[in-house]
Amino acid sequence: MKLTLHVWRQKNAGARGGLVRYEVPNANEHMSFLEMLDVLNEALIEKGEDPIAFDHDCREGICGMCGFMINGKAHGGFKGTTVCQLHMRHFKDGDVIYLEPWRAKAFPVVKDLVVDRGSFDRIIAAGGFITAPTGGAQDANTIAVPKQAADLAMDAAACIGCGACVAACPNAAAALFVGAKISHLGHLPQGQAERDRRALAMVRQMNVEGFANCTNIGECEAVCPKQIPLEVIARTNGDYLKAAVGAGPEGAAGGTG
Amino acid sequence: MELNSHAPTGPIEQAWDKHKFELKLVNPANKRKYNIIVVGCGLAGGAAAASLGELGYNVQCFCYQDSPRRAHSIAAQGGINAAKNYHNDGDSIFRLFYDTVKGGDFRSREANVYRLAQVSVNIIDQCVAQGVPFAREYGGLLDNRSFGGAQVSRTFYARGQTGQQLLLGAYQALERQIGLGTVTMNERTEMLDLIVVDGQARGIVTRDLCDGKIEVHIADAVILATGGYGNVFYLSTNAKGCNATAIWRAYKRGALFANPCFTQIHPTCIPVAGEYQSKLTLMSESLRNDGRIWVPKKPGDKRPPASIPEDERDYYLERRYPSFGNLVPRDIASRAAKAECDAGHGVGETGLGVYLDFSEAMKRLGQQKIAERYGNLFEMYERITGENPYEVPMRIYPAIHYTMGGLWVDYNLMSTIPGLFVLGEANFSDHGANRLGASALMQGLADGYFIIPYTIGNYLATAKPGKVAADAPAVKEAVANAAAITKKLLNGSGTRTVDSFHRELGKIVWDYCGMARNEAGLKKALTLIPALREEFWKNVKVLGTNEEFNQSLEKAGRVADFFELAELMCRDALERNESCGGHFREEFQTPEGEALRDDDHYSYVSAWEYQAEGAAPALNKEPLTFEYVHPSQRSYK
Numbered sequence: 001m002k003l004t005l006h007v008w009r010q011k012n013a014g015a016r017g018g019l020v021r022y023e024v025p026n027a028n029e030h031m032s033f034l035e036m037l038d039v040l041n042e043a044l045i046e047k048g049e050d051p052i053a054f055d056h057d058c059r060e061g062i063c064g065m066c067g068f069m070i071n072g073k074a075h076g077g078f079k080g081t082t083v084c085q086l087h088m089r090h091f092k093d094g095d096v097i098y099l100e101p102w103r104a105k106a107f108p109v110v111k112d113l114v115v116d117r118g119s120f121d122r123i124i125a126a127g128g129f130i131t132a133p134t135g136g137a138q139d140a141n142t143i144a145v146p147k148q149a150a151d152l153a154m155d156a157a158a159c160i161g162c163g164a165c166v167a168a169c170p171n172a173a174a175a176l177f178v179g180a181k182i183s184h185l186g187h188l189p190q191g192q193a194e195r196d197r198r199a200l201a202m203v204r205q206m207n208v209e210g211f212a213n214c215t216n217i218g219e220c221e222a223v224c225p226k227q228i229p230l231e232v233i234a235r236t237n238g239d240y241l242k243a244a245v246g247a248g249p250e251g252a253a254g255g256t257g
Numbered sequence: 258m259e260l261n262s263h264a265p266t267g268p269i270e271q272a273w274d275k276h277k278f279e280l281k282l283v284n285p286a287n288k289r290k291y292n293i294i295v296v297g298c299g300l301a302g303g304a305a306a307a308s309l310g311e312l313g314y315n316v317q318c319f320c321y322q323d324s325p326r327r328a329h330s331i332a333a334q335g336g337i338n339a340a341k342n343y344h345n346d347g348d349s350i351f352r353l354f355y356d357t358v359k360g361g362d363f364r365s366r367e368a369n370v371y372r373l374a375q376v377s378v379n380i381i382d383q384c385v386a387q388g389v390p391f392a393r394e395y396g397g398l399l400d401n402r403s404f405g406g407a408q409v410s411r412t413f414y415a416r417g418q419t420g421q422q423l424l425l426g427a428y429q430a431l432e433r434q435i436g437l438g439t440v441t442m443n444e445r446t447e448m449l450d451l452i453v454v455d456g457q458a459r460g461i462v463t464r465d466l467c468d469g470k471i472e473v474h475i476a477d478a479v480i481l482a483t484g485g486y487g488n489v490f491y492l493s494t495n496a497k498g499c500n501a502t503a504i505w506r507a508y509k510r511g512a513l514f515a516n517p518c519f520t521q522i523h524p525t526c527i528p529v530a531g532e533y534q535s536k537l538t539l540m541s542e543s544l545r546n547d548g549r550i551w552v553p554k555k556p557g558d559k560r561p562p563a564s565i566p567e568d569e570r571d572y573y574l575e576r577r578y579p580s581f582g583n584l585v586p587r588d589i590a591s592r593a594a595k596a597e598c599d600a601g602h603g604v605g606e607t608g609l610g611v612y613l614d615f616s617e618a619m620k621r622l623g624q625q626k627i628a629e630r631y632g633n634l635f636e637m638y639e640r641i642t643g644e645n646p647y648e649v650p651m652r653i654y655p656a657i658h659y660t661m662g663g664l665w666v667d668y669n670l671m672s673t674i675p676g677l678f679v680l681g682e683a684n685f686s687d688h689g690a691n692r693l694g695a696s697a698l699m700q701g702l703a704d705g706y707f708i709i710p711y712t713i714g715n716y717l718a719t720a721k722p723g724k725v726a727a728d729a730p731a732v733k734e735a736v737a738n739a740a741a742i743t744k745k746l747l748n749g750s751g752t753r754t755v756d757s758f759h760r761e762l763g764k765i766v767w768d769y770c771g772m773a774r775n776e777a778g779l780k781k782a783l784t785l786i787p788a789l790r791e792e793f794w795k796n797v798k799v800l801g802t803n804e805e806f807n808q809s810l811e812k813a814g815r816v817a818d819f820f821e822l823a824e825l826m827c828r829d830a831l832e833r834n835e836s837c838g839g840h841f842r843e844e845f846q847t848p849e850g851e852a853l854r855d856d857d858h859y860s861y862v863s864a865w866e867y868q869a870e871g872a873a874p875a876l877n878k879e880p881l882t883f884e885y886v887h888p889s890q891r892s893y894k
Contacts, residue, residue, distance in 0.1 A: 012805065030530045032641075038756070039533055045754045045809065050800055053808055055323060057496040059536045061637065062421055063327040085640050110467055111806040118444065121324050125436035129429035130388045134308040134706050137382035141343060144397030145390075153390040154416060157425065161326055190388050 001027045001093040005040070007052055008100040013108050013116075019098070029089040033076065034059060034066065036088055053112040061085040061225060064160030067167070068113040069100040074164035074223040082162065082225040102167035105210040106174070117163050119209035120177060127201030128181040130190050149187045156183035158226040165220035165228075166211065175214035176224060178202050179232030182239055196243035203240050258513070260864060260879040263667045264368035269885055273372045276668070280711050281718035288313035291717050292476040294461055295319070296448045296503050299328030300420075300698055301681025302482030303427035304705025310434035312710055317474055318431070319443045319463060321498055321811075326428045329484060329496040330701060333420025334541035334634065336402060336412035337384075337698040339377040344401055348409040350374045355886050357696060360406045360586055361661070361689020362838035362854060363888040364516070364862070366881065368668055369686050376707040377699050381413055383706055387426040391415050402630075405542050406586040406693040406893075417541055417633045423698055427705070446472075447811065448503045449739035451479065451510045451677065454731045457722060458507075458677035462739045466811060469803040471739055473732055477722045478676045478713055481507060482705065485660035485682040487520065489819045489826065490771070491763025493657040494526060494539040500815035501822050504664050504683050512672040513864040513877060515665035515685035517822065518830035521692055521839045522772050523658030524590035527641055528610040537656040538641055540613070540634055542694040545583045545590070547618035547627065548651070550574050552611050556601030562612055562650050573597055581893040588691045588839045588852075589893060591655035595772050596850065598654070605652045614650035655772060659697060661688040661839065662829075665864040665879070669712035670704060673864075675720060678713060680704035685862065690838025743803050746813045751796035755813045758793045762786065762816070766823050770830050775843040779831040783824065790820040825865055825874065832876065835859045847890075856888050 003024040010017030022044075027036050034056050041051035057065040061082040068083060070076035075083045078090060091097070099113060107115040145153075159180035166174050182199055185191035191198075214233055221230045265272040265279075283291065295306040295318045303325060306318040320328065340353040353374035358365060381399070385391065391413050392400040401410040415422040434440040445466040452460035452473070460475040486501035487493040508514045525540045551570045558565065573593060575582045585593075594611050597603065604610045619627050624647060628635070635646045642652070663685040664672050670686070671678050681701040688696065725732070769782035793816070801807045836845040836852035837859070845853040862879040 028531060028533065031533055032535070035533050035535050038535055042754050042756060045798060045800060046752075048800065051809060053806055057322060057327055057498050058329060058332045059497060060332050060538050061640075062332050062418065063322075063329070063496060064324075065322060065327050080636065081640060085637070087641065087643070089643060114806065117323055121326070121432060121435075121442070121444075124326075124429060125432040129433045130386070131433065132383070132386035132388075132430070133311055134304075134383060134430075134710065135379070137379070137386035140341070140381045140385040140391075141398050143385060145393050146397050147393045147395050150390050150393040153388075154392075154418075154422075157390050157415075157422060158418065160421075161324065184390065185388050188388050188390065190386060 001029070001088070001091065003027050003091065004096045006096070006098045007112070009052070009112055010109050012111055017109065027088050029087070031088045032059065032084060033086040033088065034084050053114050055114045056084055059084040062160060064162040067102065067162045067164055069102070069167060071098050074102070074168045075225055077223060080225055080227050102163050104166045104172035106172065107163060107166065115163070117161070119211070120161050120163065120174070122209060123174065123178060123202055123205045124181065126205035127194070127198040130185055131194060143189055145188060153184050153187035156180045156187070156228060156232050159228055160226055162225065164223045164225060168219040168223040170217060170219065171212040171215060173214045174206050174211040175233045175236065176220040176228055178206055179236040180228045183232040183235045186235060186239060195239060196246065199236060199239035199243045203236065258673065258866060258877045260665070260877055261667065262366060262879060263669055264366060265668065269368060269371045272368055273375055277711050280715035283714045283718050285313055289315060291315065292317065293713065294474055294476040294479045295482060296461065296480065297328065297482040297484060297683070298325035298431065299330035299482065299484060299681060300424055300427055300701030301705040302480065303328065303424065303431050304702050305480055305482060305680055305709045306440050307427060307430035307434050308706055308710045309713070310439035313439065316434070316440040317443065317476065318440055319446045319448060321445065321447045321466060323444055325431055325442060325444070326425065328424060329499055330424045330698065331421045332496065333698055334417045334539065335404060335543040336414035336419045336695040337380065337423060338404070338411050338695040339381045339413060339699065340374055340411060341378055341381060343399060344410050346409045348411050352409065353377060353411065356407050357687065357693060358689070358886040359891060360691055360693040362691050362852065362891055363689065363856070363860070363883060364519070364837055364881065365687055365689030367883060367885055372708070373687050373700060373703050376703045379707055380699060380702045384423055384426050387430060389415060389422045389426045402543055403546055403584065404694040405545060405584045405590070412695045414543070417631060420698060423702065427702070449506065449742070449814070450735040451507045452732055452735045453510050453674060454725050454729055457675045457720065459722065459725045460732070462735045464739065467806050469805060469807070471736060473727060473736060475725050475727065477717055478678065480678045480680060480709065481664070481683050482680040483683050485663065486822055487657045487660050489763070489823050490657040490767050491759045492529065492534060492537050494523060494537050497536060500818070502815050502818045504679070505818040505822055507664060507672070507674070507677060509867050510674065511867065512674050512677055513665040513866050514662070514825060515862050515864045516662040516829065517826045517865065518770065518833060518840050519661035519690050519838060520657060520826070521587060521659040521661060522591040522655040524587055524594055524655050525613060525653045526656035527638065528605055528607065528652055528654040538637070539656070539658060540638060540651065540653060542587065544613060544631060544634060547622070547630065548583065548613040548615050549617055550583055550611055550613055552597045552602035552604060562614070571602070578893045585893045586691060586693060591772055592841060594655055610652040610654045612650040613653045615646065616650070619647070657771070659692055661685065661690060661692055665862065669715065670708055671712065671716065676716060676722065678709060680709060690840055742814060742817070743810065745794070746797065746799050746810060746817065747803060749795070749797055749799065751798040753796050754798055755809055755816050758789065758797060759816045759819070762789060762820060762823060765789070766826065770827050773841050773843050774830050776831065779827045782827045783831070786820060786824045786827065793817065793820060828874070829863055829865065832863065833859055851890070854888070854890070860888070
């Protein structure tokens with residue numbers, strides 16, 4: 001199939017970017033979207049033109065490294081699918097496709113479709129963990145975890161940290177990402193001791209990073225490649241509120257987002 | 258070179274405890290005076306960096322990805338082994354040890370494997386404490402599944418995303434240390450050289466992948482946990498960025514490379530669809546628990562699978578290996594699939610595929626149960642192939658997946674360069690000639706959480722590394738070397754892309770040093786590879802400059818190293834005149850077509866020593882002795 005792409009090209013964080021038009025004459029329905037870009041890049045290099053930079057690694061939809069907007073939708077907007085797992089059979093001959101990087105204040109562009117998502121790591125560093133020093137753990141079966149709790153924790157833990165939720169959100173909020181970690185750890189008995197602290201710290205860091213507030217639009221859930229449900233945001237709100245009420249001045253560091 | 262494994266003597270059950278007690282300690286107040294570099298942050302590197310930071314060392318951690326949560330450990334699907342015997346089915350530390358030594362076809366070091374089996378139980382405890390959401394039974398206790406090469410259920414899992422959940426556990430522990438300031442994380446940074454001063458590993462040279470800045474990092478010890486080299490084959494189940502540059506450049510600085518030809522072909526991957534294919538996707542081995550593998554009995558039978566009656570199907574694994582059936586180890590399942598396809602029984606458009614069929618299991622357990630166990634894998638399969646595995650059997654074919662070879666390490670996980678430690682897939686240590694399923698996660702975490710924190714302290718306390726000046730000759734030389742390679746890659750006015758070279762190299766290695774090898778083929782590869790490498794350096798086309806985000810330049814440096822490593826793999830495969838595990842030399846097989854080991858002549862680790870550019874490497878041998886598990890022909894019949 002023949003495709004026309006309009007791709008966001010931006011040399012580096014400080015440079016001015018713009019859309020550039022490319023023709024792909026030889027796309028094939030069995031290719032993944034990234035393989036289609038590989039083919040285009042090979043042709044660009046042969047012509048002596050700078051290939052399009054995009055992040056990718058595992059190409060199995062699990063590492064969370066890939067992701068950009070396809071026709072205004074994060075990862076292309078196909079249910080439960082990262083862009084590396086999106087196959088060209090979903091497109092047809094003659095399609096015109098627009099590719100842009102994630103757009104958010106907290107995700108500055110590195111080059112072309114590549115952005116810096118370090119803000120997500122800093123949110124986890126602030127409190128997205130259970131303090132469990134290496135070596136001191138009791139036998140694993142001492143803690144019984146009801147199957148339902150384990151399943152709910154796993155549903156939330158499936159987050160791959162790709163940033164699609166932020167890119168899709170009109171406010172560029174990170175509420176789904178934060179909620180996923182708060183729910184994962186909060187559903188487990190091991191996560192209870194630090195539950196208040198975690199909610200306060202993660203929400204505070206989220207605000208520091210420049211993510212805006214959640215207004216319950218739900219775009220994040222719609223594009224999430226791991227289908228993390230909106231309920232996780234309610235859980236953040238609940239945990240945050242409970243912690244803020246009991247935490248004194250430490251809790252007064254802004255809204256839950 | 259004399260290779261001393263430093264493996265403890267005495268009863269194997271007490272060896273690690275005794276050894277731990279004998280290891281010297283670093284006083285808590287002195288730990289912060291030591292700087293440790295960790296390159297790579299998958300299960301091994303992430304766990305090591307987090308644990309060492311927690312102990313109080315100053316840790317610098319590096320990864321090429323944009324975040325430490327991306328390392329390819331994340332893609333492991335099936336599970337992690339541990340000898341918990343929660344299911345009362347006869348498991349024990351000794352049995353896990355036994356299975357792993359046997360599964361590795363008697364080419365691993367007994368003391369290391371025993372220790373691995375021992376600490377496996379601590380790993381599960383540690384991960385549960387961190388909040389890893391392992392699968393549970395209704396009573397709230399941990400669930401297990403069975404895996405290839407074992408007759409007990411000892412595999413812990415988190416749906417089909419066990420690697421992801423274990424990595425996120427390590428990543429969260431690491432981020433906690435980053436938040437506390439004990440670990441400094443350097444993302445989008447690639448190691449280009451190792452700095453060796455007075456024979457000790459004292460730092461690394463890196464390139465910042467965003468702006469090309471070449472930097473020097475000095476430390477008291479260096480840990481490489483950079484994963485395997487499966488991408489030498491171009492098409493593999495590894496992530497696109499996985500590379501051997503760190504271990505290869507350490508090899509060129511004097512670290513020995515052990516058993517490079519021991520590579521693992523995974524039997525259950527989605528078959529190749531076309532020339533443009535960029536990578537292969539694995540379907541977890543756990544699928545073989547419920548899926549039955551078959552091909553049509555009639556060669557070239559092109560009927561759709563549903564129209565092939567039961568008595569015209571050959572469930573060849575169940576036929577050839579009745580006691581293990583579809584759960585034979587990976588090397589055996591892979592070779593059997595290749596044999597069927599070579600004999601014309603392969604299915605799919607290319608004829609390079611076999612069926613993995615769940616219809617019988619769905620009849621027995623119901624579609625719901627199958628969806629619960631493998632739902633995400635079935636979805637992934639459908640997304641890639643466009644076929645629904647609930648209705649049509651999956652088509653699978655073997656693909657390169659894991660590399661048992663790696664830098665040689667002693668029992669303390671230290672390479673032949675003092676102060677250079679190597680963990681996880683990057684070392685050669687525990688899996689011999691074939692790794693059993695659900696053992697890679699176990700080894701990565703064992704090395705990172707439970708072994709390196711002890712052994713590195715002993716090194717620091719005994720070696721007492723002194724100061725290194727930032728302008729020491731060895732530092733300058735390493736920087737110059739890294740810069741020279743980059744300059745050479747950018748200098749060309751070539752015409753061929755990096756990928757086109759990589760693809761061609763991969764095909765040579767797959768054809769002559771893949772699932773089956775022979776003398777003539779390996780000799781041929783040893784002429785083809787240097788010729789292609791020569792063309793690469795003359796004709797590779799890398800655009801742009803060093804001082805920018807340049808993905809072609811990154812790839813070119815990695816492919817340059819793959820060329821050299823591919824040659825060493827073939828050399829090693831040619832030297833080893835026997836078949837064992839993943840190394841199948843066609844000249845050495847039993848009348849039934851099974852691997853024929855030669856314990857009299859090849860019961861050793863091949864450890865290759867770099868000499869000079871263009872000179873043949875020297876072979877050093879670490880003899881292997883087996884006191885507890887006596888070598889026998891591996892039989893899964």
